[in-house]
Amino acid sequence: MSSKDNSISIDPASEQMLESAASQELELAWDRYQAMLPQCGYGQLGLCCKICVMGPCRIDPFGQGPQKGICGATADIIAARNLARMIAGGAAAHSDHGRDVAHTLLTAASDPNCDYKVIDEKKIRALAEEFGIATEGKSKEELAKAVAEMSFAEFGQQHGELKFAQRAPDDQKKRWREHRVMPRGIDREIVEIMHRTHMGVDNDPKNIILQGIRAALADGWGGSMIATELSDVLFGRPNPLKSMVNLGVMKADEVNILVHGHEPTLSEMLVAASQDPEMIKLAESKGAKGITLAGICCTANEILMRHGIAIAGNFLQQELALSTGAVDAMIVDVQCVMPALGELAKCFHTKLISTSPKAKFPFAEHIEFDESKALDIAKQIIITAIENFPKRKGKNVCIPDIRENMVAGFTAESVFEFLGGRYRPSYRPLNEGIITGRLRGAAAIVGCNNPKIKHDYGHVTMTKELLANDVLVVTTGCTAIADAKAGLLDPGEALQYCGKGLQEICRAVGIPPVLHLGSCVDISRILVVLCNVVSQGGLGASIADLPAAGAAPEWMSEKAVAIGFYVVASGVYTVLGQPLPVQGAEGLTKFLCQDIEDIFGGKFAFESDPVEAAHMMLDHIDRKRSELKLAPVLYPVPYAPKEVAEAAVAV
Amino acid sequence: MKGSIYVELSKCLSCHSCELACALEHSESKELAKAIYEDPAPVARVRVEAVEGAAIPLQCRHCEDAPCVTICPCEAIEKLGPEQAVIIHEDKCIGCKFCIAVCPFGVVSLRSDGKVALKCDLCLGRTEEGLEPACVSACPSGALRFLSAEELSKQKRQAAAKREYQAAQSGKEQAKEEQT
Structure with a gap:
């Protein structure tokens, strides 16, 4: 608790792995952070601009050096443009996730042979009604198809207002309309940030931030909400359930597979594949007692919420999990996946498997995920992990014996x-x-x-x-x-x-x-x-x-x-x-x-x-x-x- | 910790981190987000000068026979000892600017209120604790180094010896090749 103690984590499992990693001389995010110190003050204060190549420019916060960029941008303009671009990055990430879920829903609703199904009929009916679709006499697939198409349209919409933004209380909507930040279309608002922050466009810091807000609202009340709602339709609305958390959910005598990243589409199929009796039999034939699937970051939260799959750790535990030497495969998709993982995995028998065409990583094996062959690919990934299990034999494995109920x-x-x-x-x-x-x-x-x-x-x-x-x-x-x-x-x-x-x-x-x-x-x-x-x-x-x-x-x-x-x-x-x-x-x-x-x-x-x-x-x-x-x-x-x-x- | 700051010019990327770290070290709060709003504004005593496309970080050389010490009319500038800092006692300084006029490097400046002369003090507080001056530890590319004269000449001797050794080796090999 006190600031005097030198511990890096308050989590005993992580502290144990930090010690173990140090003794093996493994390089972790904390080491790279120390090597980065002191970090650039201009960057911390938001005072550097590299939007055009008249620069890079920087403002001297102590007032001795330049107070304007070459174009004349002040500290407020430079910091506002940079911040708006951060919002664009964040809103793009969440919303593209939402778009992928909408795509999966459309595939599930259109193709009877698809491995994904429209699970939550109550929710798809409610959503269809909210979207103004006539629901009477329509199957859940027909409704899902219509909702998926209308969700897609929210991304490309050029004018009007986002549908889910209508859920907000009147006071919020009034403020958004009055200050012209009611989002029109999800992609449009992100594009407009990039336009406005281009050299020589919007140079009023408040006006720049208002567009940032419009894109942010298009994330929260658009892309993110679409991701949540349509995931519930596809994979079922979560209900309270019990599970376990921390690195100790991995088992020394089982095939340990970790999913890491954000989207539920792949991880859902990995859950199904890992529980397939054939897969379990294959694992047993390789000398394992079973298959343990656990997660890191938000893809973990997705399958925890719906299936009670245990969580191995949060963002800064991704490297610690690999440092156990007990991971037979780590499967990653998008967001918050450190590019350091591949090199770290090479220190062990661990396979790092990337799956998204959008996200490839150094030293990772790439098995590309395709929703039309979802279960087959998920099985292929699980088999790869199982076949890697025997290579762990005789190696030093250290799983902290720490886990918690939740x-x-x-x-x-x-x-x-x-x-x-x-x-x-x-x-x-x-x-x-x-x-x-x-x-x-x-x-x-x-x-x-x-x-x-x-x-x-x-x-x-x-x-x-x-x-x-x-x-x-x-x-x-x-x-x-x-x-x-x-x-x-x-x-x-x-x-x-x-x-x-x-x-x-x-x-x-x-x-x-x-x-x-x-x-x-x-x-x-x-x-x-x-x-x-x-x-x-x-x-x-x-x-x-x-x-x-x-x-x-x-x-x-x-x-x-x-x-x-x-x-x-x-x-x-x-x-x-x-x-x-x-x-x-x-x-x-x-x-x-x-x-x-x-x-x-x-x-x-x-x-x-x-x-x-x-x-x-x-x-x-x-x-x-x-x-x-x-x-x-x-x-x-x-x-x-x-x-x-x-x-x-x-x- | 005795020593001086040396610059390896080829390594300077002109990021100006040294300037920021210097001003911060000489602020009241020593917290960046607060220091930038202090009055009088903290002043950097190292400046990165641009010359024909090159970046040259310059700060006080802490001359062993310093003209600023000699010319100061009120003994406000003191050389602390061989290979140690030349410092300005702000309470004695009258702001006459003679030191600015005689400095061969132009690294003495005036405080923002104009009342006192300011220059690099080799971060005395830090070096007493065994730390490097703030600009040196802030330099991300290792262009700034804090070394004693002896350490510097030792490093230069090592480099020269290595060059000579390699030259001698390649000379021998050349002779061998010529023989065969």
Whole structure:
């Protein structure tokens, strides 16, 4: 906990692997981070521009050197253009994932021989109705085909408004229309960022950021939401289930196959193939006791949510997992896959297998995935892994004997059923909990890992601080995995960290205090939850009115930037553990951390200490509670609301 | 830690990281995001000068017989010892700019408020703790190095010896080839 100790991770399994990797002289992200220090100050402050080759240009933040680029761009313009391009990268990644899922759904609906099926009929009917498709007398395949085609159209749409954006509360939609950030088409908004940030186009920092916001909204209320909703149709809506997490889910005497990346299409088929009796028999014939499939990052969250497949680790554990020497094959698709993996795999018998035509890696074997032959290819991959198993014999294998129980599989719908109890599905108990002050509010903690902060420390410390202060926490992505490893997704274990009010709510409704809502595209589920809370009533008419806050304590990727912007523009106060690279641009920083609140109701704050950041979130929650004139929190909490604390001192 | 800063010119990529690290080291907060808004603004004492397409990082040479020390009318500039820093005592400096006029390298400047002369102090606080000066540890390409005169000449001798040895070897081989 203290800043004095030299540990790199708060996770004992990771610490054990770090020691083992050090003794084997394996090079990991943390070593490369140390070698990179000190990192470039211009880059950190957002003051370098290499958009055209009159440059590269850089602004001297101390004022001695140049204050403008060759084209005349100021610090604010340069930082805004760079930041908007980060949003474009993030929105593109999430949305292209959504596009791939739509493609799979179309294939499943059109081709009866396809290995994918339209699973969730209730959901496809609901979506079709939402899209204005006449559903009567139509099969689920016909509806799926129509929904898939209409989803495709959302990407290429040139004018109008995105369909899922209509789900937002009226207040949000009014603000978006008024400030001309209501997304028109997903691809269009990303393209327009690239146009506007080209040399000599948009040179008003605020105007540049507004287009960034439009693309970010097209991600959250478009590409990501399409990915989530259509994945539910294809693979089934998740329901709460039990599973295990951490490196110790791998087994020394079984074939260990890790999936890593983001899209559920391939991993779903690998789940099916790995459970095929023929495959298990083949594994046994090679001397293995069975096949263990586990995941890293968000593809892991996808198959955890729907099948209870165990999770091996989060982002910074991808190299640690390989360092065990126990991985027979790591199968990767897209996003957050380190290019370092291939070279590391070569130190062991491990095969690194890339599968996406979009993502090839050094020293990886490429087995290209094709949805029309999905199960066959998945089997081919599993066979490759099984045949690699005997090569592990006699090699040094070190799997930390550490794993944790967890409950995952929550969605906007299943939270709904849970909160209302079995007979009365409703968000009422959640809203009532907040209104009466049993719950102080709700928080979403999401994001990555980053070697700049002790592994998992930001996620787990912030979660515990919020739980202790009676805040219900929802989580996705690598935060969810961090919290799960710390026992916070195990209802029995997690309650001890909660304040009295939160304990009462969790016991009454039968939910854990930290709800795992899925992968990073599933942050769209959090948006739907927020809409549902608003429409349930009693907590204002806007997401911006809610006693709620968001945070990404260990973020690192462009996707996280896009998420940050769609969440802020949807009215949520959001604290980032690492600052956005804008701090050298005074005007832009003020806009993002202050003025933007007047426009959208949400704003950014930067704070690297997770306890301090949690307190900032609590201050915001308290401010919203008092604006709503809600009753004071019911029970004493360790970080008391400010007015109460001041009153106590006065007495 | 005694020594001076030497530059390997072919390695300088003109990234200006040394300037940033220097200003930061001489700031109040020593936190980049805060330091850039301090008043008076922290000043870099190393500057990367451009000459005909080449980049030349320049900072105080800490001359053993320093003209700035000689000319200073109020004994504000002090040479701490052989191979040690030449430093400016800001409380004694009257801002007369004689030091700027006599410096052969142009590496003395004025603080943003104009009241005191500023120049490289070899990061005394850091070198006392056994750390390299901030500009040296910030240099990503290893163009800046902090070495004692003896270390530098030893390295140069080694390089010269290696050259001579290789020349001698290739001479021998050539002679052999000619014999056969």
